Amino acid sequence: MLYKITSVMELLEISHATVYRMVASGQLDLVKLSARSSRITSASVARILAQKGSKD
Numbered sequence: 001m002l003y004k005i006t007s008v009m010e011l012l013e014i015s016h017a018t019v020y021r022m023v024a025s026g027q028l029d030l031v032k033l034s035a036r037s038s039r040i041t042s043a044s045v046a047r048i049l050a051q052k053g054s055k056d
Contacts, residue, residue: 003045005019
């Protein structure tokens, strides 16, 4: 499953810029669908949510 950038922002409660920083650092996996369309993999989102959950 793939998430839109805005959905990832809501799920992780982070900004647009933070999503792209996490992609650049390899924390989130970005899939380019076209020149104007990108998605984030559900596996990478789940990994971040699990890390956030273990910190609480």
